[in-house]
Amino acid sequence: MQERGMIAVLEKAWPVLVLVLGLLLAVVLADAYGSVLMKRTVTDALIKIVIVVGLYIFIGNTGIVSFGHIGFAGIAAYFATWMTCCAMMKPITMTGLPDFLRLETYSLWFTALVAVTAAGLVALIIGLVLMRLSGLAASISTLAALFIFHAVYANWDNVTMGRASIVGIPTYVTLWVGLGGAVLAIVVAYLYQISAFGLAARAARDDEVAAQASGISLYWNRLIPFVLSGMVVGLGGVLQVHFMGTISVNAFYLNLTFITLAMLVVGGMRSLGGAVVGVVVLSSIADVFRRLEAGVDLAGTRLSTPTGTQEMFLAALMLLILIFRKDGLMGRRELRLPRLLGGRAAGAR
Amino acid sequence: MLEISDLTVRYGKLTALDQVGIRVGQGEAVFVVGPNGAGKSTLLKTVAGLLRPARGRIDFDGQPVGGGAPERLCRQGLALVPEGRHIFRTLSVEENLLVGMMIRRDRAAVKDDLERILGLFPILRDRFRGVAGNLSGGEQQQLAIARALLQRPRLLMIDEPSLGLAPLVIDQVYASLRALNADGLTLLVVEQSTARVLDLATRVYVLRSGKVVLADTAEALATGVAMEEAYFGYAGQANG
Numbered sequence: 217m218q219e220r221g222m223i224a225v226l227e228k229a230w231p232v233l234v235l236v237l238g239l240l241l242a243v244v245l246a247d248a249y250g251s252v253l254m255k256r257t258v259t260d261a262l263i264k265i266v267i268v269v270g271l272y273i274f275i276g277n278t279g280i281v282s283f284g285h286i287g288f289a290g291i292a293a294y295f296a297t298w299m300t301c302c303a304m305m306k307p308i309t310m311t312g313l314p315d316f317l318r319l320e321t322y323s324l325w326f327t328a329l330v331a332v333t334a335a336g337l338v339a340l341i342i343g344l345v346l347m348r349l350s351g352l353a354a355s356i357s358t359l360a361a362l363f364i365f366h367a368v369y370a371n372w373d374n375v376t377m378g379r380a381s382i383v384g385i386p387t388y389v390t391l392w393v394g395l396g397g398a399v400l401a402i403v404v405a406y407l408y409q410i411s412a413f414g415l416a417a418r419a420a421r422d423d424e425v426a427a428q429a430s431g432i433s434l435y436w437n438r439l440i441p442f443v444l445s446g447m448v449v450g451l452g453g454v455l456q457v458h459f460m461g462t463i464s465v466n467a468f469y470l471n472l473t474f475i476t477l478a479m480l481v482v483g484g485m486r487s488l489g490g491a492v493v494g495v496v497v498l499s500s501i502a503d504v505f506r507r508l509e510a511g512v513d514l515a516g517t518r519l520s521t522p523t524g525t526q527e528m529f530l531a532a533l534m535l536l537i538l539i540f541r542k543d544g545l546m547g548r549r550e551l552r553l554p555r556l557l558g559g560r561a562a563g564a565r
Numbered sequence: 566m567l568e569i570s571d572l573t574v575r576y577g578k579l580t581a582l583d584q585v586g587i588r589v590g591q592g593e594a595v596f597v598v599g600p601n602g603a604g605k606s607t608l609l610k611t612v613a614g615l616l617r618p619a620r621g622r623i624d625f626d627g628q629p630v631g632g633g634a635p636e637r638l639c640r641q642g643l644a645l646v647p648e649g650r651h652i653f654r655t656l657s658v659e660e661n662l663l664v665g666m667m668i669r670r671d672r673a674a675v676k677d678d679l680e681r682i683l684g685l686f687p688i689l690r691d692r693f694r695g696v697a698g699n700l701s702g703g704e705q706q707q708l709a710i711a712r713a714l715l716q717r718p719r720l721l722m723i724d725e726p727s728l729g730l731a732p733l734v735i736d737q738v739y740a741s742l743r744a745l746n747a748d749g750l751t752l753l754v755v756e757q758s759t760a761r762v763l764d765l766a767t768r769v770y771v772l773r774s775g776k777v778v779l780a781d782t783a784e785a786l787a788t789g790v791a792m793e794e795a796y797f798g799y800a801g802q803a804n805g
Binding site: 422423426430431432548 | 640644647651655663664712
């Protein structure tokens with residue numbers, strides 16, 4: 217009896233356990249044997265996992281594609297910048313900041329907390345309006361929200377320095393910090409997914425009428441994942457600036473939106489495992505192409521592919537996935553406990 | 566238990582229901598029949614709060630409920646099984662049933678109810694972990710009804726339980742409805758076909774072009790002639 221209870225717990229935790237152990241293995245290997253460049257590539261992928269898993273919390277559970285979430289990453293990232301960067305430059309270059317940001321510098325933990333909360337608050341305010349919409353209207357309106365974010369931040373010169381880059385942000389994000397962020401995002405996403413709130417959101421995704429007839433409010437069960445995913449994506453933004461050490465408004469715009477959505481689509485929009493697998497696959501491909509574009513020595517001649525091959529290849533890959541495997545590499549499933557360890561066959565989420 | 570009076574519902578300029586009055590007493594099985602476009606589904610959706618009435622009153626247990634949010638009405642004991650087997654296709658049968666139980670607060674009783682309902686629809690127990698979208702039409706209809714029952718409604722409204730099902734499967738669905746009604750559950754059933762009505766109904770309303778054209782007890786309609794006339798709107802029908 218006790219053994220069966222253990223297996224039940226193991227079965228429940230398995231989808232997360234596999235992902236976390238897989239990432240841990242990658243980090244240990246990269247840390248021990250990877251070049252500096254390799255370490256940066258893996259760290260970047262871990263941050264992307266935070267963002268894509270954040271996207272998944274909303275898109276996967278509600279079925280509504282959001283084009284606007286990178287805006288929440290941007291909001292959190294700028295907060296982190298204002299609170300930690302360049303104590304000498306800040307009072308001169310960002311004169312529009314209120315004194316408590318312009319003249320003070322805060323601890324990194326506290327900063328991350330405030331920045332993520334800010335992203336959540338903005339998501340709440342936007343969600344209160346947008347989550348009344350369904351389907352395509354909701355998706356397009358999130359894109360509009362991203363445009364608004366970009367227009368404001370690109371022109372708010374005395375606070376964001378406009379389109380210029382801000383430098384001098386402390387960089388503390390290593391492989392291990394990236395891993396911590398990714399694990400946190402995955403655990404949060406999974407706990408939400410198996411909670412009653414997650415179930416309600418997925419029910420509303422499948423059938424709006426039946427969900428309402430079962431006592432589920434469409435509005436609240438979209439708003440909750442919208443805010444939660446805004447916060448997780450915001451965490452991704454915080455890690456991003458503390459990894460790069462610089463920030464500019466274009467870093468949180470269409471390019472990042474496209475690549476993160478592509479990762480989610482390729483991996484599988486309706487699976488947490490898919491979100492992680494998508495990042496790993498696309499990051500690996502991108503890395504291979506970066507090397508090819510830099511050129512490889514082959515029997516004495518240096519060969520390189522033209523710049524832009526990577527983007528073309530990624531776009532083609534996404535098309536192929538959309539045509540032949542609509543639900544992505546992982547389909548709609550999570551990684552399941554193998555029968556060897558006492559797992560059950562069949563079934564679905 | 567349910568009192569609908571003077572209910573008018575419009576889609577834009579189109580009047581779907583026109584001053585409809587319907588009453589459902591405790592323990593009854595009331596049927597609303599009528600041809601396509603008569604406003605039957607509109608009636609149930611309005612009672613369940615999915616549509617807003619333009620005019621009229623809906624009282625449930627003496628409380629006015631017209632225009633309330635669907636999720637609140639369903640907490641008050643009104644359950645709707647919408648037309649066309651609305652189930653959560655990508656979720657498992659188990660999760661579909663869990664959604665039905667979400668509004669319940671009495672955790673202990675929920676377990677017993679689940680057992681009882683799985684006894685009523687044994688096929689759902691066999692498919693418990695399977696994806697609901699893979700069920701056959703009849704199984705999906707049973708799942709939709711089972712999910713609504715887990716809300717422990719006092720009034721169960723079902724929109725066309727026989728739609729698109731094989732006769733044998735309809736028999737099964739109706740057998741379970743009869744059992745539920747015998748157990749004391751009040752039913753409000755909408756059907757397009759009149760064939761099954763007399764199996765189960767205590768009273769029948771005929772709805773045509775948004776108006777109630779006939780209301781009587783099932784026994785009085787047993788001959789079937791008056792009902793047919795009202796249904797098809799033969800000439801000479803005074804209030805048609």
